[in-house]
Amino acid sequence: MNDFFAARSQMALSLGFHIIFSCIGMVMPFFMAISHYYWLRTGDVVFRNVTRAWSKGVAIFFATGAVSGTVLSFELGLLWPEFMKHAGPIFGMPFSLEGTAFFIEAIALGFFLYGWDKFNKWFHWFTGVVVGISGLASGILVVAANAWMNNPAGFTYRDGVYSDIDPIKAMFNDAWLSQALHMMVAAFVATGFAVAGVHALMVLKGKNVRFHSAAFRIAAAFATIAALLQPLSGDISARDVARRQPAKLAAMEAHFHTESRAPLIIGGIPDEERKEVRYALKLPALLSLMIDHDPDAVVKGLDQIPEADHPPVAVTHYAFQVMVGLGMFMVAVSILYYFIIWKKKRWRDKRWLLKLFVLATPMGFIAVEAGWTVTEVGRQPWIIYGIMRTRDAVTPMPGISYSFLLFSLIYLSLSVIVIFMLYRQIRMVDKLYDVPLPVFKNPEA
Amino acid sequence: MIYIVIGYLWASILLYLLLGGADFGAGIIELFTSRKNKEKTQHTAYKAIGPLWEANHMWLIIAIVILFVGFPAIYTTMSVHLHIPLLLMLLGIIARGTALTFRHYDAVVDDWQTLYRRIFTYSSFVTPLFLGIIAGSTVSGQIDTEAKTFAGAYLSGWLQLFPVSVGFFTVTICGFLAAVYLIGEATDEADKTRYRIKSRVFQNLAIFCGVLVFAAAAYEHIPLWSWVFGQPVGIAAVALASLSVILFRILLRRPGRQPLRMLAAFQICMILLVTTYHHYPDIVLLKNGHHLSLLEEQGQQKTTEALGWALILGSLFILPALFYLMYAFQMKSRKKVYGQATMHE
């Protein structure tokens, strides 16, 4: 494996790992806040138990998210020094604000996790909400940094010199809003379906049904609403990409030739040599319609872009299909769920519905990974779109493949341990939460 | 504005050394605690650092962000030539943060705890070791940006006696800080005495390693002696630090913890002052005689302005909340007696 490829793989692996934990870190506090609220309002012990059980799981995710994030802030320099040398001062604004958001999050988390029975109960509840809000804020800020790489703004570039830097303009670049919106909704979809799926499985198994039903309902509410919104936000993103990064859009759609009445290509095997897609389903004029809201619009294909600037088509195309496909499946599950509720049926009796949720457990996260693959691979060969090539940014140090191997091993073992611990948490629900334990105090006390 | 940014950089390094250092030190102390007291040390230490460790460790992130936004050339030079020690420090951070959490939140307490403990204590030792090595190598003048060989460019900048002895010095400082901190957290007299002894031992070790640092510097022709004693500020700081060591020893025999903590923090502050003052504003000395200076390597005006404002605004939010966090858990933990803390179920 050559060092350049190893560096890209290590970056992708680290980000792909971190994103799972950061999604959970952003979204779970809101689930907990709802459940916690029910407990404080109704005094129903089930909700306290759900909040507590979740908060223990979340503590594990938080720690893993924090360390993997720390790794990233070093890795940007360890792997891409040439990039950071020029980009740091320009896109650093969101990172410096993010520091504040992380800090507040860490402080609020300290209060929330360790403050049970120690503080005024509403103050304690409120610290949980602060964790969620600052988590969302930090997510939005990092995505602004990533959006800048897709849509560099806030500086003048001439002959390798970056001048007239304006960090504020760089932060509010054109891609920022659509990407941040899409990412935040995605975090809710992914975490929501993952949590709902686990609890649905336990309900199906008939274990601690009251506990798991309460948990399921909260997670499913967030998951389904977000899933229904996601295609809308995805549409905004796609049209945005068409405008600012035509090469990425062409790669996503495996759209080799510029044409009007461009078809939407679903599935198929893109052949980059012969510039065609085999075995695909082609829906005439739909792509033109989606991008420009006009079936006769011309959509730029890869033939208008210099060969040297083509992103890898196959990977981008497959990843896009995976994201949209899973997104549509989750939309379908959500509609069924609301249909059942609307018909006033008990969702708990519909075993097939629960099975669908179990099936969807990993889907949101797979869609998130696929979506990032679209964004990042689709930006290639650029690290700063149109300005700096990824190849020119990589560290001169040889031997990165060893460090990639090392990190792969670390992330693999961390994943195994986290899954193992989560499994133990869920197994312990019987013991910890079925009978009210005497150590828990009533919040009124 | 640039001076404000530099002030924040210095303060976040100091705070990371103090708070993060005490945090690492807790693990180091556990590593050197007899088996029968391990359990108790773990408990006391966790109670003290549990709510705080995420926040403590944020100082490092702030320092990194200030470096890469404000002083990109310094950040990238360090990341390229100190890649290996940075990587090893990162491994320590990963191992430590996760093991600390795992051992507390694992729903079932069984043999896995031994593994978590082992990872936690060893990585508590390794992380400050490499942190110190990195700090030492920035001033050792061995980083060679023109080297043609792998060893020259990526190893000899840090794999030298001087940086390594600074690494061990950092480890002992962390152990010292933690011991002092834990004196105040311990809930019975036997424990308090144990930590008193530990803090004395670690202070002696730190002084010993400090001497080693000077010896290594002399051996490797690093004019550390004249850096420190060549100007009045250095002499004054060393004198004050020595006085405070004596005062510390006297107070160590008495009850009360606030003055001890203050003195310990003061000593660290002086050490950092001495080691950075002579070179300011240079922070990385290269082999070719060129120095990377905070004033010369700063980015463009607007970046510095924006960074400064972000830091000022951020601290308006953070500092009150952080103080309240520390204060609140101090108050609460004082009321609790060992064994009854509800957070440990």
Ligand code: HDD
């Ligand atoms: C639960 C996850 C999820 C789901 C169901 C979807 N997406 Fe997505 N998508 C993401 C998760 C995601 C993501 C991982 O969050 C990305 C990566 C970068 C970003 O901002 O969001 C993304 C990126 C992304 C991009 C590239 C944006 C860019 O490079 O700026 C486009 C065009 C779409 N998505 C479009 C869609 C469409 C049309 C969907 C229809 C259902 C869809 N996404 C569902």
Ligand code: HEM
């Ligand atoms: C968390 C979600 C993210 C995922 C899953 C992700 C995924 C990836 C992938 C797959 C690559 C490799 C692309 C290739 O080599 O073909 C990559 C590269 C990279 N990403 Fe991301 N990315 C994410 C977010 C970000 C963010 C927020 C930033 C910066 C602020 C970022 C910065 C980079 C950099 C610097 C590279 C290396 C250069 C490159 O290959 O373009 N990424 N990422």
Ligand code: HEM
């Ligand atoms: C799209 C990509 C990303 C998103 C949405 C995201 C979001 C988050 C969130 C919400 C957290 C706090 C929650 C938790 O601790 O689990 C977090 C932690 C962290 N992230 Fe990311 N992040 C992304 C990429 C990055 C990148 C590229 C970097 C580094 C340059 C980074 C650096 C960090 C750091 C240092 C932390 C730890 C903060 C702490 O100690 O609490 N993140 N991230």
